[in-house]
Amino acid sequence: MATEVTVPVLGESITEATLGEWLKQPGDAVAVDEPIASLETDKVSVEVPSPVAGVMGAHAVQVGDTVQVGAMIATIESGAGAPAQAAAPQPAVTESPKAAEPAPASDDGPAALSPSVRRAVLEHGVDPATVKGTGKDGRITKDDVIAAAATPAAAPVVAPTAPVASPSVAQSTGRKEERVRMTRLRQTIAKRLKEAQNTAAMLTTFNDVDMTAVIEARTKYKDLFEKKHGVRLGFMGFFVKAACMALKDIPSVNASIDGEDIVYHDYADISVAVSSPGGLVVPVIRDADQLSVAAVEKTIGDFGKRAKDGTLKMDEMKGGTFTISNGGVFGSLMSTPIINPPQSAVLGLHRIEDRAVVVDGQIVIRPMMYLALSYDHRLIDGREAVTFLVALKNAIEDPTRILIDL
The missing domain is CATH 2.40.50.100 (RNA polymerase II/Efflux pump adaptor protein, barrel-sandwich hybrid domain)
Known part of the structure; x- marks a missing residue:
């Protein structure tokens, strides 16, 4: 039978x-x-x-x-x-x-x-x-x-x-x-990215950030952090929390357009781009603004492992109000990331490299990273985009701001 x-x-x-x-x-x-x-x-x-x-x-x-x-x-x-x-x-x-x-x-x-x-x-x-x-x-x-x-x-x-x-x-x-048929995932990625370019009035603004304070904090506490929480302390936890703070200050970056309406979100569901065998997938950290750095790092680590194994669930990739994509892990110096519709903005992180910068009138060598914010100019003004990046930069260069929500 x-x-x-x-x-x-x-x-x-x-x-x-x-x-x-x-x-x-x-x-x-x-x-x-x-x-x-x-x-x-x-x-x-x-x-x-x-x-x-x-x-x-x-x-x-x-x-x-x-x-x-x-x-x-x-x-x-x-x-x-x-x-x-x-x-x-x-x-x-x-x-x-x-x-x-x-x-x-x-x-x-x-x-x-x-x-x-x-x-x-x-x-x-x-x-x-x-x-x-x-x-x-x-x-x-x-x-x-x-x-x-x-x-x-x-x-x-x-x-x-x-x-x-x-x-x-x-x-x-x-x-x-060799002619190989595109996977359904790759076809969907291609379609959505092109739709974003055709629909949004997309613009990218840049800034750079001194990673000295975050690197020092990570070096000082990484062993204790891993021992207590069972996960490594990376940079994404800092950036997710800093982004959540900046989104509260500039709510339009966390909003979306629905027809002739603007939808504002009083929560931050952060989409994080991770690699899978079939291409980049974007699972969502729900209510990231309510999570600790440790909880964020655990969630991202779990997403990365299951993306590699192909066991992410579809519900875990629905929604999201703002996206962070870290091209720096692949060595990218600078890029213009594409918005993930219906979101209105995406933050691109890049590799950290020592550069000569001027601090207090002195030329010093500091570990610097370029930040890129691509946004829908229909909803977000240039002033708001720049203000968002400056708020993010201030939080990363002085991580104490993340602790005291300043």
Whole structure:
């Protein structure tokens, strides 16, 4: 007897998703509630659990297919089945005449590769057959590929061909191109960013901040902080709290436009941009103005870990009144961040570097960071944007202001 596996309810207003990865192959033993597939929605990846225990049946859809909520994607047959690693791989499907030869980034076999892992395999020239997977059921992760590429005994570079790609090859030179379909998350990011540019009267204003006081406080208290709170003391906790103070002083930066109305928020839900395998995602720290620095750091640390694992929930990325994006962790010196609609402003943080500055008439070397505030000029005047950055700068350069709410 076969049990159908259908696409679960994905959240409010989300009616479809893309089949990102098969976690179980036909013939694999499956336990009840064990994930058998991964779906990519507009915001996050969602695992589809098996409704019953049994044997993985036929796949009704392929990786990359768009599926509707409630649609059948596979069946679970009754029986014990074979261990996942013993399942026979299905034949690869490519447009190449040498389809019988295994491609280095195949979706087939018991340890199917996710799109991010396939890209890493191609970029680093690693043979996945030589990589030991540390993921669930022995699956290869992106970190496994990077680690294998960094070892002296890494496998020799292989030709970057993939079943999902449509390569265009110049036979005389061996030059290759790969065409890979954009993930649903990347498509949504592209659409929303372009909409923000087309809709908002976007402008960016800059300032710089002396990080000396925050660095000294962090150096002095980081060990005690971690011992007491179980989380490392970073810079984001200071910036989130300083931003919340500045938002109270300049409420238009924390507001949004709804038709012909301006919506002011008496709370600060701070969206923080974090990296995931599929791109940047923006989970929200709810009521950040009511949280301590320790609570903020714990929340951000949890978001970062679960973004990497792909376990963030869609509800955690809804809403938000103001966004902070830290490009400095990637080495960015300066940028003009794009607003996250319907928000009206976004703060960009950048790398800290020693620069010569004048303090009390003397040229000194100080650790400086550029700040960038992109804002919707329809709602926020230039004076308000500059005042917001100055308030933020004052709080960071004198962290005592954060403690006494000054």
